[in-house]
Amino acid sequence: MKRALLMAALLGVATPAGLAAADKALPSPITDSEYAPVNMDEARLGRLLFYDPILSGNRNIACSTCHNPRFATGDGVSLGLGEGGIGLGLDRRPDPEDMPEQRIPRNAPPLFNLGAHAFTRLFDDGRIEADPSRPSGLRTPLEDEMVTGFANVLSAQTMFPVLAQDEMAGHYQESDVSKMAREGRITGAGGAWDVISKRVAAIPAYRAMFDKAYPQIAAGRPIAFTDISNAIAAFIAFEWRSDESPFDAYLRGKGTLSAEAETGMGLFYGRARCSTCHSGPFQTDNKFHAMGEPQLGPGKVARFEQGQRDIGRMRVSNRPQDAYAFRTPSLRNVTHTGPWGHAGAHTDLAEFVRYHADPVAGMAHYQRTAILPKFKPAKPDWAIMDDPAERQAILAAVKAPPVKLSDGDVTAILAFLDSLSDPVALKGRLGVPDSVPSGLPVDQ
Known part of the structure; x- marks a missing residue:
């Protein structure tokens, strides 16, 4: 009842029905039932694979290069550099002997809670999603060529970057992996x-861990690519x-929030309308919205x-109404995961909140403060924003009405x-290994 009274005061309601609605606005506490159980032998194996560059075409990039705990499982920049x-x-920075061709097109997303059952669509455009009607149980860019054996959506998602x-993967003709990807030979023998x-199966230490x-592998089945992917997914999930977090403790009745955070919570689940899209236990509806x-x-x-x-989503769905719509990101550890936005356009979270509340005003006053590694790409970084027609097309897709926020409102929402x-998740549980079985360097 105390929580209901607090929310009622913040939301400006006083009737019994209003009290119930205010209390109902908050998600239920997260329980173990939100997650699948984790096989720790699988997770320990996945940890080494996650940090091992052996999975990249030129053996020079690991999953951890763009998803590093030092940067809250991102890479700390707006748009990263992968190969090269x-x-x-x-x-x-670019390698003078292996220059990149372009920046990675979208901001590296954080990895928190991706093992939860709620996440059935991944990537900003949702191009990997659960689909029980397909033999693989998944809808992916490979369509009917998608193999069976991926344990879940997260497992499938983790392994598509090795093809890019x-x-x-590496540039065309640089490696055996990039050549196969270029030819469209992804699955099957020799793909x-x-x-x-x-590569992985040839390393005795890995072979022992897979056994x-x-x-089934210990009994003689060859190591499949899906085994590698499933192990990495188990590691990420654990x-x-x-x-x-303090909010989780609050929901469980085992902690309190500061007065300012409580005010921000009332705004988030009330007048500011943040929870219209950032709903549920992980602050995401996992749907797609055009936010300008x-x-x-x-x-x-x-x-x-x-x-x-x-x-955005239109590239996957081919539906005009999905133009410039991107998947609602979870907000867990969000104050640590900048830059923000699908292209990392915002480096100040307060400015991002203001922009999100009123994209038309935000676009008019947007300052180009993106964090970008020094590199002169073939395609200019700001070509879209330099074109008034392109900017207008982005804004025309926005359907949400603007929300007026004061500076005090923004400060409270940030609180x-x-x-x-969550300090436990930000630190990680198993941590970064000192070395990996391939003997290749580990990102620290």
Whole structure:
């Protein structure tokens, strides 16, 4: 009742029905039932694979290059450099002997809670999603060629970056993996995934860990690419489960929030309308919304396309109403995961909140403060924002009405968002290994 009275006061309601509605606005506490159980032998194996560059075409990039705990499981920049880059975060720079062709088109998303059952669509455009009607149980860009054996959506998602030339595969003709990906040979014997599987299986230490984690492999089945992917997914699910924040303690009746965070919570679940999309236990409806976000970089387009326009979900669904719509991100640990936005256009969370509340006003006053590794790409970084027609098209897709927020409102909302920070998840549970079985360098 105390929580209901607090919410009623913040939301400006006084009737019994209003009290019930205010209390109902908050999500239920997260329980173990939100997650699948984790096989720790599988997770320990996945930890080493996650940090091992052996999975990349040129053996020079690991999953951890763009999803590093030092940067709250992101990479600390607006748009990163994959293949052809050296170093981590803002220190990452082009390799003069292997120059990148372009920046990675979208901001590296954080990995918190992706092992939860609620996450059935992944990537900003949802191009990987659960689909029980398909033999694989998944809908992916591979369509009917998608193999069976991926344990879940997270497992499938983790392994598509190894096929992307700008992320992990390498440029055309640079490696056996990039050549196979270029030719469209992904699955089956001799395909890109098979090439990677054989690399891993040839390392005795990995072979022993696979035998321990998977009885079928110990009994003689060859290591499949899906085994690698499933192990990495198990590691991500365990390492970055995030439900021990002050807000979680508050929901469980085992903690309190500061007065300012409580005010921000009332705004978030009330007048500011944040929870219209950022709903549920992980502060996401997992749907797609056009919010008028600035776009920079090459855009999510095919190599042969001349433009740089990133139309988001429409590229997957082919529905005009999905133009410029992107998946609602979870807000767990959000104060640590900047830059923000699908293209990392915002480096100040307060400004991002203001922009989100009123995209038309936000676009008019937007300052280009993106964090970008020094690099002169073939496609200009700000081509879309330099074109008034492109900016207008982005804004025309916005359907949500503007919300008026004072500076005090924004400060309070930020205080609430900070209460979503989980020190256990931010630190990680197993941590970064000192070495990996391939003997290749580990991102620290």
